[in-house]
Amino acid sequence: GNSVTQMEGPVxxxxxxxxxxxxxxxxxxxxxxxxxVQYPGEGLQLLLKATKADDKGSNKGFxxxxxxxxxxxxLEKGSVQVSxxxxxxxxxxxxxSNYKLTFGKGTLLTVNP
Amino acid sequence: xxxxxxxxxxxxxxMTNKKSLKCEQHMGHRAMYWYKxxxxxxxxxxxxxxxxxxxxxxxVPSRFSPECPNSSLLNLHLHALQPEDSALYLCASSxxxxxxxxxxxxxxxxxxxxxxx
Numbered sequence: 001g002n003s004v005t006q007m008e009g010p011v012x013x014x015x016x017x018x019x020x021x022x023x024x025x026x027x028x029x030x031x032x033x034x035x036x037v038q039y040p041g042e043g044l045q046l047l048l049k050a051t052k053a054d055d056k057g058s059n060k061g062f063x064x065x066x067x068x069x070x071x072x073x074x075l076e077k078g079s080v081q082v083s084x085x086x087x088x089x090x091x092x093x094x095x096x097s098n099y100k101l102t103f104g105k106g107t108l109l110t111v112n113p
Numbered sequence: 114x115x116x117x118x119x120x121x122x123x124x125x126x127x128m129t130n131k132k133s134l135k136c137e138q139h140m141g142h143r144a145m146y147w148y149k150x151x152x153x154x155x156x157x158x159x160x161x162x163x164x165x166x167x168x169x170x171x172x173v174p175s176r177f178s179p180e181c182p183n184s185s186l187l188n189l190h191l192h193a194l195q196p197e198d199s200a201l202y203l204c205a206s207s208x209x210x211x212x213x214x215x216x217x218x219x220x221x222x223x224x225x226x227x228x229x230x
Binding site: 032034036041042043044045046049051089093099100101103104105106108 | 117119144146153154155156158161163168169201203205207216217218219220221222223224
C-alpha cells in the first residue's frame, strides 16, 4: 500500500533561517504529491503540489521537487518567518480509483523572532 | 478565507444528544469527504461522496451518519457518541473523481471541534 514518511520534529528555527522538512513516499505507479499546512485552530490548506516526476511545486516562498529516483518530496524555504509556524503534512494520492489521501504524521514548525 | 465552509466551529454535546455537522462548498466539486483529526495526528478519512452518492465508508461506526443532499452540501449526523469521538472533524472537496482524480487536490474547511461530555 501507499505510505508517507516525514520527519516528525518538532522543528524550531529562528526567523530568516533555512527550512527543510524531509518527506519520502512508497507508492505504486506515479502518485501526485502534496504539502498541506495547518495553522493553529484551522483546517488544512494546500500549500503546493506536484503531479509528475521532476515537477517543482512552489507557493509563498516554499518549494518542493518530485524526485522519483529517491521517492522524495522535501519541503524547503529559504527564509522562514514567525507566521510560518504551523504543522506541515506531506501527502500523496494514487492514480487509480482510490480517492484517498495518504498523509505523513505531520511536522510541527515553530519559528522564533 | 477557506472555500469550504463548516458549521458550527465548536460543538459540545452529551452522549445521548443528536446533532449535525454541516459543510458547504461552491467550487463545483463533485467529490466531498469527511475526516476525523485527533490532536497532533494527521486526518483520518471517514467517508467519501462522489456525485452525491456514498462511495467509501472507512468502517466508521453507525453512530456517525453522513448525508449529501446536493452537490454543494454535506452533513454528518451524530448520535450516541462516545468520549473518544471528541476530535476535529474536517470536510473536504475535490474537483473530480475516478481514474483521473489523482492530481486534483482536496480543499479543506476549518473544521468543527467536537467535544463529547
